[in-house]
Amino acid sequence: MTDTSKxxxxxxQMTVASVxxxxxxxxxxxxxxQGELIQVIxxxxxxxxxxxQELLEKKVTFQEFFENCQLNPHAHLITGVICGYRVEEITNPLTQQVRYLDKLVDELAKGRKMEKILRTA
Structure with missing residues (x-):
């Protein structure tokens, strides 16, 4: 994947509250x-x-959102294409984390079982 700095x-710099x-x-x-969405997040x-909710009210950026989180150790198991990019090939860590979230939301919307979305056995 070709990353662009722009x-x-x-x-x-995009806020989580805007998305x-x-x-x-x-x-x-x-x-x-919405409860299932929150469970996935x-x-x-x-x-x-x-x-x-507090982070949404503060209008934190995705950079702040992911800098301060405890990313699930199984997040690397999130694979596939989202927005034309294969998530496991994204080289910018923040962009990859945002695309992980996008991919999980997409899987939820497509009706995938929660056990599969949350990468549980």
Missing amino acids: HDERMA FPHYITKVEKKGRT EWLTGYNEAQL
Whole structure:
């Protein structure tokens, strides 16, 4: 994958609060719930619902969001294509983490079973 510094910088400075409503719309349109979305975000980042809400209210950037999280040790098991990029081949760590989140939201919206999304046995 060819990384561009402009793309990576734009992603780093984007606020989670600006994208979160789109995540909710995407999953609810497909019959999933906001609670399931929060469960997926908690699995990936370690942020519980209250912490997530606080970060949304503070309008943290994706850079701040992922710098301060406890990324799940199984996050590397998230593979596949999202937005035209194979997530396991993304070289910029922050961009890869944002795409991990995008991929999990996509899997949730597509009706994948929660055990598969959360990479459990």
